[in-house]
Amino acid sequence: MRKDSRLSRMLHVLIHMNQLDAPATSEKIASMLNTNPVVVRRTMAGLRDKGYVSSVKGHGGGWSLAISLSDITLLDIHNAIGESSVFTIGLSDEHTSCPIEIAVNQAISDVLIEAEALLLERFRDVTLDMLAVGFADYPLNQQASSGE
Amino acid sequence: MRKDSRLSRMLHVLIHMNQLDAPATSEKIASMLNTNPVVVRRTMAGLRDKGYVSSVKGHGGGWSLAISLSDITLLDIHNAIGESSVFTIGLSDEHTSCPIEIAVNQAISDVLIEAEALLLERFRDVTLDMLAVGFADYPLNQQASSGE
Protein backbone atom coordinates (compact mmCIF):
# COMPACT_ATOMS: atom_id res chain seq x y z
CA MET A 1 0.00 0.00 0.00
CA ARG A 2 1.29 3.41 -0.89
CA LYS A 3 3.03 5.22 1.92
CA ASP A 4 2.67 8.82 2.96
CA SER A 5 6.18 10.24 3.26
CA ARG A 6 5.17 13.78 4.04
CA LEU A 7 6.16 13.60 7.70
CA SER A 8 9.63 12.34 6.93
CA ARG A 9 10.08 14.86 4.16
CA MET A 10 8.92 17.84 6.16
CA LEU A 11 11.09 16.99 9.15
CA HIS A 12 14.04 16.63 6.83
CA VAL A 13 13.37 20.01 5.29
CA LEU A 14 12.77 21.84 8.56
CA ILE A 15 16.08 20.74 9.99
CA HIS A 16 17.91 21.78 6.85
CA MET A 17 16.13 25.14 6.95
CA ASN A 18 17.50 25.70 10.42
CA GLN A 19 21.01 25.72 8.98
CA LEU A 20 20.27 28.32 6.33
CA ASP A 21 20.62 32.08 6.64
CA ALA A 22 18.12 33.06 3.98
CA PRO A 23 14.60 31.79 3.26
CA ALA A 24 14.49 28.61 1.19
CA THR A 25 12.44 28.84 -1.96
CA SER A 26 9.94 26.13 -2.85
CA GLU A 27 12.12 25.46 -5.88
CA LYS A 28 15.16 24.85 -3.71
CA ILE A 29 13.28 22.65 -1.26
CA ALA A 30 11.74 20.73 -4.14
CA SER A 31 15.14 19.91 -5.61
CA MET A 32 16.25 18.87 -2.14
CA LEU A 33 13.36 16.38 -2.05
CA ASN A 34 13.50 15.43 -5.72
CA THR A 35 10.01 16.72 -6.19
CA ASN A 36 7.97 19.65 -7.40
CA PRO A 37 7.65 23.19 -5.98
CA VAL A 38 3.88 22.93 -5.91
CA VAL A 39 4.02 19.79 -3.81
CA VAL A 40 6.29 21.65 -1.42
CA ARG A 41 3.98 24.65 -1.15
CA ARG A 42 0.98 22.42 -0.65
CA THR A 43 2.51 20.58 2.28
CA MET A 44 4.35 23.54 3.79
CA ALA A 45 1.12 25.51 3.79
CA GLY A 46 -0.16 23.26 6.54
CA LEU A 47 2.90 23.96 8.66
CA ARG A 48 2.58 27.69 8.09
CA ASP A 49 -1.06 27.62 9.20
CA LYS A 50 0.09 26.16 12.51
CA GLY A 51 2.84 28.74 12.91
CA TYR A 52 5.89 26.52 12.47
CA VAL A 53 7.13 28.22 9.31
CA SER A 54 6.46 31.46 7.50
CA SER A 55 6.39 32.24 3.82
CA VAL A 56 7.35 35.44 2.01
CA LYS A 57 6.56 36.27 -1.57
CA GLY A 58 8.73 38.00 -4.13
CA HIS A 59 12.43 38.77 -4.26
CA GLY A 60 14.39 37.17 -1.47
CA GLY A 61 11.27 35.39 -0.42
CA GLY A 62 10.68 31.75 0.45
CA TRP A 63 10.18 29.65 3.53
CA SER A 64 11.69 30.17 6.98
CA LEU A 65 11.33 28.59 10.38
CA ALA A 66 8.98 30.66 12.51
CA ILE A 67 10.00 29.09 15.83
CA SER A 68 12.91 27.14 17.22
CA LEU A 69 13.42 23.47 16.38
CA SER A 70 13.38 22.78 20.10
CA ASP A 71 9.80 24.02 20.22
CA ILE A 72 8.58 21.67 17.51
CA THR A 73 7.83 18.00 18.11
CA LEU A 74 7.28 15.17 15.66
CA LEU A 75 3.68 15.19 16.85
CA ASP A 76 3.31 18.85 15.92
CA ILE A 77 4.36 18.19 12.34
CA HIS A 78 2.37 14.98 12.18
CA ASN A 79 -0.74 16.89 13.20
CA ALA A 80 0.02 19.82 10.92
CA ILE A 81 0.21 17.51 7.93
CA GLY A 82 -3.27 16.35 8.81
CA GLU A 83 -3.08 12.67 8.06
CA SER A 84 -6.45 11.04 8.41
CA SER A 85 -5.15 7.87 10.01
CA VAL A 86 -1.78 6.30 10.66
CA PHE A 87 -3.05 2.81 9.92
CA THR A 88 -3.63 0.95 6.70
CA ILE A 89 -6.04 -1.29 8.60
CA GLY A 90 -9.66 -0.34 8.20
CA LEU A 91 -12.94 -1.63 9.51
CA SER A 92 -15.66 -3.27 7.48
CA ASP A 93 -19.03 -1.60 7.34
CA GLU A 94 -21.15 -4.01 5.33
CA HIS A 95 -23.49 -4.87 8.19
CA THR A 96 -23.15 -2.27 10.91
CA SER A 97 -25.86 -3.95 12.94
CA CYS A 98 -24.38 -7.45 12.77
CA PRO A 99 -23.19 -8.26 16.29
CA ILE A 100 -20.25 -10.21 14.97
CA GLU A 101 -19.10 -7.37 12.80
CA ILE A 102 -19.54 -5.04 15.73
CA ALA A 103 -17.49 -7.28 18.03
CA VAL A 104 -14.77 -7.74 15.44
CA ASN A 105 -14.52 -4.05 14.69
CA GLN A 106 -14.53 -3.17 18.35
CA ALA A 107 -11.67 -5.56 19.03
CA ILE A 108 -9.60 -4.20 16.14
CA SER A 109 -10.46 -0.62 16.99
CA ASP A 110 -9.42 -1.06 20.62
CA VAL A 111 -6.00 -2.22 19.51
CA LEU A 112 -5.57 0.49 16.92
CA ILE A 113 -6.51 3.19 19.38
CA GLU A 114 -4.04 1.93 21.94
CA ALA A 115 -1.24 1.59 19.40
CA GLU A 116 -1.93 5.03 17.96
CA ALA A 117 -1.93 6.55 21.43
CA LEU A 118 1.51 5.11 22.04
CA LEU A 119 2.73 6.36 18.69
CA LEU A 120 1.47 9.90 19.31
CA GLU A 121 2.96 9.89 22.78
CA ARG A 122 6.36 8.95 21.39
CA PHE A 123 6.08 11.54 18.64
CA ARG A 124 5.38 14.14 21.28
CA ASP A 125 8.58 13.25 23.11
CA VAL A 126 10.86 14.05 20.22
CA THR A 127 11.71 17.63 19.33
CA LEU A 128 13.38 18.47 16.04
CA ASP A 129 16.56 19.76 17.62
CA MET A 130 17.17 16.24 18.91
CA LEU A 131 17.36 15.03 15.35
CA ALA A 132 19.67 17.87 14.36
CA VAL A 133 22.04 16.74 17.10
CA GLY A 134 22.52 13.49 15.29
CA PHE A 135 23.87 15.53 12.42
CA ALA A 136 26.80 16.77 14.50
CA ASP A 137 27.72 13.22 15.38
CA TYR A 138 27.74 11.99 11.81
CA PRO A 139 29.09 9.63 10.49
CA LEU A 140 29.24 7.65 13.70
CA ASN A 141 25.72 8.87 14.41
CA GLN A 142 26.24 8.21 18.08
CA GLN A 143 23.29 8.29 20.42
CA ALA A 144 23.72 11.70 22.05
CA SER A 145 20.04 12.55 22.34
CA SER A 146 17.96 11.64 25.36
CA GLY A 147 15.28 9.77 23.45
CA GLU A 148 14.90 6.11 24.23
CA MET B 1 -5.60 6.92 2.19
CA ARG B 2 -7.51 3.81 1.27
CA LYS B 3 -7.97 1.32 4.06
CA ASP B 4 -7.38 -2.39 3.96
CA SER B 5 -10.46 -4.03 5.45
CA ARG B 6 -9.41 -7.62 4.82
CA LEU B 7 -8.65 -8.35 8.48
CA SER B 8 -12.03 -7.15 9.66
CA ARG B 9 -13.80 -8.97 6.87
CA MET B 10 -12.03 -12.27 7.36
CA LEU B 11 -12.59 -12.27 11.11
CA HIS B 12 -16.24 -11.54 10.50
CA VAL B 13 -16.52 -14.44 8.08
CA LEU B 14 -14.61 -16.95 10.18
CA ILE B 15 -16.87 -16.42 13.15
CA HIS B 16 -19.97 -16.80 11.02
CA MET B 17 -18.52 -19.97 9.51
CA ASN B 18 -18.22 -21.41 12.97
CA GLN B 19 -21.98 -21.32 13.28
CA LEU B 20 -22.64 -23.17 10.05
CA ASP B 21 -23.02 -26.92 9.58
CA ALA B 22 -22.00 -27.11 5.94
CA PRO B 23 -19.14 -25.49 4.04
CA ALA B 24 -19.79 -21.91 2.98
CA THR B 25 -19.39 -21.25 -0.71
CA SER B 26 -17.42 -18.26 -1.93
CA GLU B 27 -20.68 -17.05 -3.39
CA LYS B 28 -22.38 -17.16 -0.02
CA ILE B 29 -19.50 -15.49 1.77
CA ALA B 30 -19.33 -12.84 -0.93
CA SER B 31 -22.96 -11.91 -0.47
CA MET B 32 -22.34 -11.79 3.27
CA LEU B 33 -19.60 -9.21 2.64
CA ASN B 34 -21.31 -7.39 -0.22
CA THR B 35 -18.50 -8.32 -2.48
CA ASN B 36 -17.41 -10.77 -5.13
CA PRO B 37 -16.66 -14.53 -4.92
CA VAL B 38 -13.26 -14.03 -6.50
CA VAL B 39 -12.29 -11.51 -3.88
CA VAL B 40 -13.31 -14.03 -1.24
CA ARG B 41 -11.27 -16.85 -2.77
CA ARG B 42 -8.29 -14.59 -3.16
CA THR B 43 -8.21 -13.62 0.48
CA MET B 44 -9.33 -16.96 1.90
CA ALA B 45 -6.54 -18.67 -0.03
CA GLY B 46 -4.04 -17.04 2.32
CA LEU B 47 -5.87 -18.41 5.36
CA ARG B 48 -6.02 -21.88 3.83
CA ASP B 49 -2.26 -21.83 3.20
CA LYS B 50 -1.76 -21.26 6.92
CA GLY B 51 -4.16 -24.03 7.86
CA TYR B 52 -6.98 -21.98 9.36
CA VAL B 53 -9.58 -22.96 6.78
CA SER B 54 -9.94 -25.63 4.15
CA SER B 55 -11.57 -25.51 0.74
CA VAL B 56 -13.39 -28.25 -1.14
CA LYS B 57 -14.36 -28.17 -4.79
CA GLY B 58 -17.51 -29.42 -6.42
CA HIS B 59 -20.91 -30.38 -5.06
CA GLY B 60 -21.32 -29.59 -1.41
CA GLY B 61 -17.95 -27.86 -1.47
CA GLY B 62 -16.91 -24.52 -0.11
CA TRP B 63 -14.95 -23.17 2.81
CA SER B 64 -14.78 -24.60 6.33
CA LEU B 65 -12.88 -23.84 9.50
CA ALA B 66 -9.92 -26.21 9.79
CA ILE B 67 -9.28 -25.52 13.48
CA SER B 68 -11.17 -24.14 16.45
CA LEU B 69 -11.81 -20.43 16.82
CA SER B 70 -10.09 -20.64 20.17
CA ASP B 71 -6.89 -21.65 18.39
CA ILE B 72 -6.88 -18.64 16.07
CA THR B 73 -5.76 -15.18 17.13
CA LEU B 74 -6.21 -11.83 15.46
CA LEU B 75 -2.47 -11.91 14.89
CA ASP B 76 -2.74 -15.21 13.03
CA ILE B 77 -5.22 -13.78 10.57
CA HIS B 78 -3.35 -10.53 10.32
CA ASN B 79 -0.21 -12.43 9.37
CA ALA B 80 -2.06 -14.78 7.03
CA ILE B 81 -3.43 -11.85 5.08
CA GLY B 82 0.13 -10.71 4.59
CA GLU B 83 -0.18 -6.98 4.90
CA SER B 84 3.06 -5.30 4.05
CA SER B 85 2.78 -2.66 6.76
CA VAL B 86 0.16 -1.50 9.20
CA PHE B 87 1.16 2.14 8.82
CA THR B 88 0.33 4.75 6.23
CA ILE B 89 3.47 6.59 7.32
CA GLY B 90 6.46 5.95 5.12
CA LEU B 91 10.06 7.09 5.12
CA SER B 92 11.69 9.29 2.54
CA ASP B 93 14.56 7.91 0.51
CA GLU B 94 15.67 10.82 -1.59
CA HIS B 95 19.08 11.09 0.03
CA THR B 96 19.85 7.93 1.89
CA SER B 97 23.29 9.23 2.83
CA CYS B 98 22.09 12.56 4.19
CA PRO B 99 22.64 12.44 7.95
CA ILE B 100 19.54 14.48 8.60
CA GLU B 101 17.36 12.17 6.55
CA ILE B 102 18.92 9.23 8.35
CA ALA B 103 18.25 10.73 11.76
CA VAL B 104 14.69 11.66 10.86
CA ASN B 105 13.91 8.26 9.45
CA GLN B 106 15.50 6.53 12.39
CA ALA B 107 13.38 8.52 14.82
CA ILE B 108 10.17 7.79 12.95
CA SER B 109 11.10 4.18 12.44
CA ASP B 110 11.81 3.68 16.14
CA VAL B 111 8.34 4.88 16.99
CA LEU B 112 6.63 2.84 14.29
CA ILE B 113 8.42 -0.31 15.36
CA GLU B 114 7.42 0.19 18.97
CA ALA B 115 3.81 0.94 18.10
CA GLU B 116 3.58 -2.01 15.75
CA ALA B 117 5.06 -4.30 18.39
CA LEU B 118 2.33 -3.25 20.79
CA LEU B 119 -0.31 -3.74 18.14
CA LEU B 120 0.88 -7.23 17.28
CA GLU B 121 1.10 -8.13 20.93
CA ARG B 122 -2.51 -7.09 21.47
CA PHE B 123 -3.62 -8.94 18.36
CA ARG B 124 -1.96 -12.05 19.71
CA ASP B 125 -3.95 -11.79 22.93
CA VAL B 126 -7.33 -12.04 21.24
CA THR B 127 -8.68 -15.36 20.00
CA LEU B 128 -11.67 -15.49 17.70
CA ASP B 129 -13.88 -17.32 20.16
CA MET B 130 -13.65 -14.24 22.39
CA LEU B 131 -15.36 -12.22 19.70
CA ALA B 132 -18.01 -14.88 19.18
CA VAL B 133 -18.92 -14.55 22.86
CA GLY B 134 -20.06 -11.01 22.15
CA PHE B 135 -22.54 -12.52 19.77
CA ALA B 136 -24.35 -14.43 22.51
CA ASP B 137 -24.57 -11.27 24.57
CA TYR B 138 -26.16 -9.26 21.83
CA PRO B 139 -29.84 -8.50 22.56
CA LEU B 140 -31.04 -9.51 19.12
CA ASN B 141 -29.54 -12.95 19.51
CA GLN B 142 -30.32 -13.95 23.04
CA GLN B 143 -32.31 -16.91 21.92
CA ALA B 144 -29.34 -18.17 19.96
CA SER B 145 -27.29 -19.27 22.97
CA SER B 146 -27.90 -18.58 26.63
CA GLY B 147 -24.92 -20.32 28.16
CA GLU B 148 -21.48 -18.66 28.13
Added chain:
DNA sequence: CATTAAATAACATCATAAGTTACATGAAAT
Protein backbone atom coordinates in the same frame (compact mmCIF):
# COMPACT_ATOMS: atom_id res chain seq x y z
C1' DC C 1 -22.20 -36.44 -18.71
C1' DA C 2 -24.11 -32.46 -16.22
C1' DT C 3 -23.69 -29.62 -12.35
C1' DT C 4 -21.42 -27.34 -8.71
C1' DA C 5 -17.80 -24.70 -6.86
C1' DA C 6 -12.91 -23.62 -6.28
C1' DA C 7 -8.55 -22.03 -8.97
C1' DT C 8 -6.64 -18.86 -11.80
C1' DA C 9 -5.74 -15.36 -15.25
C1' DA C 10 -6.59 -11.00 -17.07
C1' DC C 11 -8.52 -6.77 -16.76
C1' DA C 12 -11.31 -2.66 -14.75
C1' DT C 13 -12.36 0.45 -10.86
C1' DC C 14 -11.50 3.48 -7.07
C1' DA C 15 -9.17 6.43 -3.77
C1' DT C 16 -5.40 9.35 -2.74
C1' DA C 17 -0.56 10.97 -2.29
C1' DA C 18 2.22 12.76 -5.49
C1' DG C 19 3.34 15.10 -9.62
C1' DT C 20 2.32 18.65 -13.24
C1' DT C 21 0.63 22.71 -15.82
C1' DA C 22 -1.15 27.18 -15.89
C1' DC C 23 -2.20 31.42 -14.18
C1' DA C 24 -2.99 34.91 -10.47
C1' DT C 25 -1.06 37.57 -6.55
C1' DG C 26 2.23 40.13 -4.15
C1' DA C 27 6.90 42.03 -3.01
C1' DA C 28 11.44 43.71 -4.21
C1' DA C 29 14.81 45.44 -7.65
C1' DT C 30 15.54 48.27 -11.57
Added chain:
DNA sequence: ATTTCATGTAACTTATGATGTTATTTAATG
Protein backbone atom coordinates in the same frame (compact mmCIF):
# COMPACT_ATOMS: atom_id res chain seq x y z
C1' DA D 1 5.77 51.81 -13.33
C1' DT D 2 7.65 47.69 -15.11
C1' DT D 3 10.11 43.65 -14.64
C1' DT D 4 11.42 39.80 -12.01
C1' DC D 5 10.99 36.54 -8.50
C1' DA D 6 8.44 33.62 -5.62
C1' DT D 7 4.25 32.19 -3.30
C1' DG D 8 -0.95 30.97 -3.86
C1' DT D 9 -4.16 28.24 -5.98
C1' DA D 10 -6.97 25.71 -9.23
C1' DA D 11 -7.30 21.93 -12.26
C1' DC D 12 -5.55 18.08 -14.05
C1' DT D 13 -2.58 13.74 -14.60
C1' DT D 14 0.04 9.86 -12.70
C1' DA D 15 1.16 5.96 -9.77
C1' DT D 16 -0.13 2.42 -6.63
C1' DG D 17 -2.59 -1.33 -4.56
C1' DA D 18 -6.87 -3.12 -2.63
C1' DT D 19 -11.02 -4.14 -4.55
C1' DG D 20 -14.19 -5.54 -8.13
C1' DT D 21 -15.32 -8.14 -12.50
C1' DT D 22 -15.36 -11.43 -16.42
C1' DA D 23 -14.02 -15.57 -18.39
C1' DT D 24 -11.99 -19.97 -18.44
C1' DT D 25 -10.07 -24.14 -16.33
C1' DT D 26 -9.94 -27.81 -12.86
C1' DA D 27 -11.92 -31.00 -9.71
C1' DA D 28 -15.61 -33.39 -7.19
C1' DT D 29 -20.39 -35.00 -6.79
C1' DG D 30 -24.81 -36.79 -8.57
